[in-house]
Amino acid sequence: MSGNVASKFTMAGRIMNGASVEKYVLRDKKTGELKQVTREQCAYLVGRGLIEGVVGRLYLEQLIIEAAAGYPNISDLPTQNIKTGAMKSDVINSVSDYGKLNKRVEMTFDIMSLQAKTDKGNFAVKTGQGPKIINRADLAEAIKQNKVINANLQEYTKDGRTQLIIRLTDKRTLSSLPVVSEEALSNEIARKK
Numbered sequence: 001m002s003g004n005v006a007s008k009f010t011m012a013g014r015i016m017n018g019a020s021v022e023k024y025v026l027r028d029k030k031t032g033e034l035k036q037v038t039r040e041q042c043a044y045l046v047g048r049g050l051i052e053g054v055v056g057r058l059y060l061e062q063l064i065i066e067a068a069a070g071y072p073n074i075s076d077l078p079t080q081n082i083k084t085g086a087m088k089s090d091v092i093n094s095v096s097d098y099g100k101l102n103k104r105v106e107m108t109f110d111i112m113s114l115q116a117k118t119d120k121g122n123f124a125v126k127t128g129q130g131p132k133i134i135n136r137a138d139l140a141e142a143i144k145q146n147k148v149i150n151a152n153l154q155e156y157t158k159d160g161r162t163q164l165i166i167r168l169t170d171k172r173t174l175s176s177l178p179v180v181s182e183e184a185l186s187n188e189i190a191r192k193k
Helices: 039-047 136-144 182-192
Strands: 009-017 020-028 034-037 054-059 062-067 079-081 112-118 123-127 130-134 151-158 161-168
Touching: 009 034, 020 039, 034 039, 039 054, 039 062, 112 130, 123 136, 130 136, 130 182, 136 151, 136 161
Parallel strands: 009 079
Antiparallel strands: 009 020, 020 034, 054 062, 112 123, 123 130, 151 161
16 A cells, blocks of 8 residues: 555455355445445455555455454454345454454444334344344434445335335335344343343
8 A cells, every 4th residue: 555545445345146255345434334245345445555454465366355474364354145135243343453363353333234023113233242222213313324234224205294204225114024033032132131
């Protein structure tokens, strides 16, 4: 990286399709906003020195994206399986040098995937720390901040009234989500604490 280019992002996680990386999740250092980028886009940003603590190297004519010396491994970051929605996170918050290099720290309630609806009208999300229950307004806000990796917001206008609709990125509708007992999920969350 040249001395006059400042890194703009940190690596915050990966979205996997089996053993292959489908997308990387980057955190904007200035705004904290999460962005999903393809492997090719990530390689471009790494080549420009715009992702802190991440380097690229060629191995057998393949570009390998990995953590720079002194930074935590990318494989220790939160990972979501794109097919099952399962999240793996032991883990760390991002590849960065915020005074916690090579230490495992608890991931904040940050990146999540939408898993189910509850019988009381809320939503069950999966985070690196396990399941959480959030209401529709909080879910919409998390989606606006790019913290939900499998849902988007869509504006819908009818009769001059605009509302935001939550859409899943895998083409399923919200009505296709399973409905879980909020009480049972709350009890499960309490047992894990």
